[in-house]
Amino acid sequence: MAACLTIPRILRCLCSALLLAGVMLGSLSADWDFSLISRRAQSLYGPLGEGQQRIDDWQYLLASQKQIGEVEQLNVVNRFFNKQLRYVEDIDLWHEVDYWETPIEALWKGAGDCEDYAIAKYFSLRHLGVASEKLRITYVKALTQNRAHMVLTYYSSPEAEPLVLDSLIDAIKPASQRKDLLPVYSFNAEGLWLPGAKGNKKVGDTKRLSRWQDVLKKMQAEGFPVETTN
Numbered sequence: 001m002a003a004c005l006t007i008p009r010i011l012r013c014l015c016s017a018l019l020l021a022g023v024m025l026g027s028l029s030a031d032w033d034f035s036l037i038s039r040r041a042q043s044l045y046g047p048l049g050e051g052q053q054r055i056d057d058w059q060y061l062l063a064s065q066k067q068i069g070e071v072e073q074l075n076v077v078n079r080f081f082n083k084q085l086r087y088v089e090d091i092d093l094w095h096e097v098d099y100w101e102t103p104i105e106a107l108w109k110g111a112g113d114c115e116d117y118a119i120a121k122y123f124s125l126r127h128l129g130v131a132s133e134k135l136r137i138t139y140v141k142a143l144t145q146n147r148a149h150m151v152l153t154y155y156s157s158p159e160a161e162p163l164v165l166d167s168l169i170d171a172i173k174p175a176s177q178r179k180d181l182l183p184v185y186s187f188n189a190e191g192l193w194l195p196g197a198k199g200n201k202k203v204g205d206t207k208r209l210s211r212w213q214d215v216l217k218k219m220q221a222e223g224f225p226v227e228t229t230n
Helices: 007-024 034-045 050-064 070-084 103-109 114-127 211-221
Strands: 135-142 147-154 163-165 181-188 191-194 201-204
Touching: 034 050, 034 103, 050 070, 050 103, 050 114, 070 114, 070 163, 103 114, 114 135, 114 147, 147 181
Parallel strands: none
Antiparallel strands: 135 147, 135 181, 147 163, 181 191, 191 201
8 A cells, every 4th residue: 555655745646636637527427438448448558358347347337327326326336446456555566656547547457556446436436427526535544454545435415424435345334433544634626625623624725736647647548538628
């Protein structure tokens, strides 16, 4: 989990990243051309092998789950990526200390670390129509493992207790039932939040360029309809 060990550095990157994602990704619910995406992925990464079936399964999930309720969408997406991906640290998988995968890279490899699960779930739920203000990528300290970790959180309303989508367990539980996680920061396309006694507090945003731009550029190269103008 090397990419999850340096929270302040990744914090700065991811905050601006999600802000840029809100501008650059345009309509995430627009149709994705998976025939094009698979061709582009093969051109970029070579034969996809078993990854092609994982990508095909992802396509089917996104096509078949748009009409169900949001909570059911959370469960389907959470279980899908927890099943399809195995945890591997960046240094072992990519020979880099900190590498952020696109969902296609994660499914091609069938592996990733904590931020890769959260990012793939984020894009999947956005594509299914879940509003960005309901989703936050959240840095926590996993107390049992005594290490930094990242999860995706879902807020049914601005004041609601969040539900936690975690790569460590399949069950989606309210944050109050996850005593093993200590929140540090959370993000979405609208900004940065810090936990506090009176609830999460929005503390601003940053518009600096970040590593997330590389993810967006890779997704564009893979054939996703990423807008490059702002």
